[in-house]
Amino acid sequence: MIKEEEQKQLEILKLEFDRGKHRDEMLLKREELEVRKTETLRARWQSPLFLAVVAAIFGLFSNAAVALLNGKSERDLEDKKAEAARIIEALKTGNPDVAAENLKLLVEAGLVTDSASKIQAYLNNRQPGEGAQLPVATAATQAKNYKQREGPIRSIIVHATETPRTDSLDNLVEFYSKSESPGSTHYLIGADGRTVKILDEAYAAIAVGPASDPKFSNQSSISISLVGLSNEGFAEEQVTALENLLVDIARRNHIDVNDIVGHKDVTVPPGRKIDPGPHLDLEKIRAVVRSKL
Numbered sequence: 126m127i128k129e130e131e132q133k134q135l136e137i138l139k140l141e142f143d144r145g146k147h148r149d150e151m152l153l154k155r156e157e158l159e160v161r162k163t164e165t166l167r168a169r170w171q172s173p174l175f176l177a178v179v180a181a182i183f184g185l186f187s188n189a190a191v192a193l194l195n196g197k198s199e200r201d202l203e204d205k206k207a208e209a210a211r212i213i214e215a216l217k218t219g220n221p222d223v224a225a226e227n228l229k230l231l232v233e234a235g236l237v238t239d240s241a242s243k244i245q246a247y248l249n250n251r252q253p254g255e256g257a258q259l260p261v262a263t264a265a266t267q268a269k270n271y272k273q274r275e276g277p278i279r280s281i282i283v284h285a286t287e288t289p290r291t292d293s294l295d296n297l298v299e300f301y302s303k304s305e306s307p308g309s310t311h312y313l314i315g316a317d318g319r320t321v322k323i324l325d326e327a328y329a330a331i332a333v334g335p336a337s338d339p340k341f342s343n344q345s346s347i348s349i350s351l352v353g354l355s356n357e358g359f360a361e362e363q364v365t366a367l368e369n370l371l372v373d374i375a376r377r378n379h380i381d382v383n384d385i386v387g388h389k390d391v392t393v394p395p396g397r398k399i400d401p402g403p404h405l406d407l408e409k410i411r412a413v414v415r416s417k418l
């Protein structure tokens with residue numbers, strides 16, 4: 126009985142749909158699918174708690190779809206989309222604790238409606254150091270020395286900054302943002318695992334120098350630099366952050382896991398560089414990445 130009634134209602138709704146609204150709905154659906162695809166991929170390499178926040182984001186999108194179905198205004202739809210965008214921005218900290226703080230502020234300031242209290246529940250259940258975060262995305266290029274990229278990305282090169290692990294990430298970002306810095310990298314991973322992007326992947330970093338194979342050259346690679354000294358090794362948090370970042374980059378750029386290499390493995394002549402050194406077990410890291418792809 127209820128089902129029949131619902132079906133009737135649905136049919137009436139469908140009939141009420143004019144062409145413009147239908148087209149808008151399809152656009153929304155497509156957008157939702159795109160976001161879902163990207164976010165699902167990211168979620169796989171994040172803590173399971175990430176799903177809670179992604180669910181909240183999709184909650185917003187489906188609310189938007191419902192608003193549209195009910196003939197609510199375009200304005201409502203835009204508001205919901207803006208909320209989803211704010212949540213994604215709030216997560217781009219490279220640090221789950223900072224991300225949680227941002228989410229809390231958004232809810233408190235009423236910049237996102239947490240009607241189902243999903244975000245609050247996530248914040249309450251989160252353990253320090255765990256949870257949702259996205260790598261810091263810099264809109265502008267921060268590294269000063271780079272080249273236009275002229276071909277596809279085919280490999281990922283792992284480096285050490287060869288500065289003490291205690292060196293602050295902010296100092297290194299500052300260092301690479303000066304034109305007199307000797308080169309660049311795409312990502313920096315600090316001792317606490319905080320990840321900062323200082324060069325968009327669309328550009329080629331100046332990081333590798335002469336390489337044994339064109340696919341490992343600056344033009345064809347993405348460089349990740351771990352803050353630390355090759356002969357001392359790296360913190361566990363850095364290795365975990367590296368694995369997560371590698372999965373993300375490899376997936377987005379369709380990179381073969383075997384083409385994730387250390388700088389020392391591709392230099393010409395051999396031995397020109399020693400980073401990331403003997404303490405970073407790249408074979409093991411590749412295995413972890415492979416299992417998460």
Ligand SMILES: [Zn+2]
Pocket residue numbers: 283284285332388398400
């Ligand atoms: Zn290097």
